[in-house]
Amino acid sequence: MPSSLRIGLIGSRGQLGQELVRRFSEPDLSSGVDLQALDRPSFDITDPASLAGLAGAKLDVVINTSAYNAVDAAETAVRECFELNAFAPLFLARACRDAGTALLHVSTDYVMSGGIHEEEQIPYPEEAPTRPLSVYGLSKATGERLVMEAWDRAWIVRTCGLYGGSGSGQKGGNFVTTMIRLAREGKPLRVVSDQRVGPTAARDLAHGIARMVTEPLPYGLWHLTNGGHVSWYEFAEKIFALTRLSPELTPIPLAAYRPVAPRSPFSVLSNEKAHRAGIVLPSLESALEEFLGRNGLIPS
Numbered sequence: 390m391p392s393s394l395r396i397g398l399i400g401s402r403g404q405l406g407q408e409l410v411r412r413f414s415e416p417d418l419s420s421g422v423d424l425q426a427l428d429r430p431s432f433d434i435t436d437p438a439s440l441a442g443l444a445g446a447k448l449d450v451v452i453n454t455s456a457y458n459a460v461d462a463a464e465t466a467v468r469e470c471f472e473l474n475a476f477a478p479l480f481l482a483r484a485c486r487d488a489g490t491a492l493l494h495v496s497t498d499y500v501m502s503g504g505i506h507e508e509e510q511i512p513y514p515e516e517a518p519t520r521p522l523s524v525y526g527l528s529k530a531t532g533e534r535l536v537m538e539a540w541d542r543a544w545i546v547r548t549c550g551l552y553g554g555s556g557s558g559q560k561g562g563n564f565v566t567t568m569i570r571l572a573r574e575g576k577p578l579r580v581v582s583d584q585r586v587g588p589t590a591a592r593d594l595a596h597g598i599a600r601m602v603t604e605p606l607p608y609g610l611w612h613l614t615n616g617g618h619v620s621w622y623e624f625a626e627k628i629f630a631l632t633r634l635s636p637e638l639t640p641i642p643l644a645a646y647r648p649v650a651p652r653s654p655f656s657v658l659s660n661e662k663a664h665r666a667g668i669v670l671p672s673l674e675s676a677l678e679e680f681l682g683r684n685g686l687i688p689s
């Protein structure tokens with residue numbers, strides 16, 4: 390790592406952004422990293438003037454965590470979704486190229502859909518062809534492609550089912566905090582049991598991303614999730630076992646949940662490439678326990 394790595398972080402107040410700020414402030418990194426938050430209103434990724442400003446910022450790396458994340462709303466807000474998830478990353482990648490700044494762009498498991506991987510329960514490696522089912526997935530897959538075409542000093546990091554302290558601003562929380570809130574409200578819960586995912590703690594992803602940009606790892610496509618996979622129903626069971634909440638919990642098929650945006654029944658990402666590079670995030674069980682414990686959600 391250079392004596393001080395200058396990093397610009399787009400979306401520092403978001404679920405992942407907050408964990409990146411925390412990670413880069415930790416003693417082993419803080420003296421070697423000069424972190425600059427790139428947030429609205431002074432920095433808007435869709436504003437050409439903000440992107441033009443990167444030329445004079447003398448950054449080594451830009452990390453882009455911004456996204457149009459409202460998966461169901463995206464089905465009817467196609468232009469807005471593509472503007473933030475596809476075109477803005479393209480213009481950002483070009484601005485980074487012109488400034489000689491490396492770019493780390495965050496993407497999603499929604500670029501994948503079941504097929505042979507679902508039938509055989511094989512997590513997707515990075516080289517698996519994308520086949521998004523939803524507008525959100527299509528916009529993110531397009532964004533990945535445009536970034537990679539525009540700038541060869543880019544990492545694309547795909548992850549899944551993020552949960553962090555404050556939850557996603559746009560989604561109004563995350564799966565873990567939503568389950569706990571609804572259980573405390575005494576609501577009966579119907580949770581999808583035939584969709585397999587790899588939920589990931591934003592804190593662990595932030596650790597992986599920090600290593601990727603500081604070591605640095607080779608540019609290109611990377612999958613980074615906590616280890617293992619579950620159905621959302623199984624994940625809810627784990628949450629309630631640890632928090633000792635006992636809501637009325639019923640498994641339902643994805644078809645009965647009928648989300649506005651189609652979901653893949655299997656979108657588990659393989660972490661093999663990251664493992665070979667020495668980045669191994671904790672298992673999803675220990676990540677969940679750590680998150681709940683740190684937030685005072687495990688009764689003593």
Ligand SMILES: NC(=O)c1ccc[n+]([C@@H]2O[C@H](COP(=O)([O-])OP(=O)(O)OC[C@H]3O[C@@H](n4cnc5c(N)ncnc54)[C@H](OP(=O)(O)O)[C@@H]3O)[C@@H](O)[C@H]2O)c1
Binds near residue numbers: 399
């Ligand atoms: N959440 C998940 O379950 C999940 C799963 C897989 C992948 N991902 C990907 O992970 C990344 C981070 O997700 P997250 O959950 O941390 O999202 P988040 O909590 O919704 O945060 C998004 C951040 O982007 C910022 N932002 C939005 N529009 C912007 C704009 N025009 N210009 C500058 N900043 C803008 C927001 O700023 P404000 O603070 O101003 O609102 C916010 O800080 C995204 O790329 C997402 O697609 C998320």
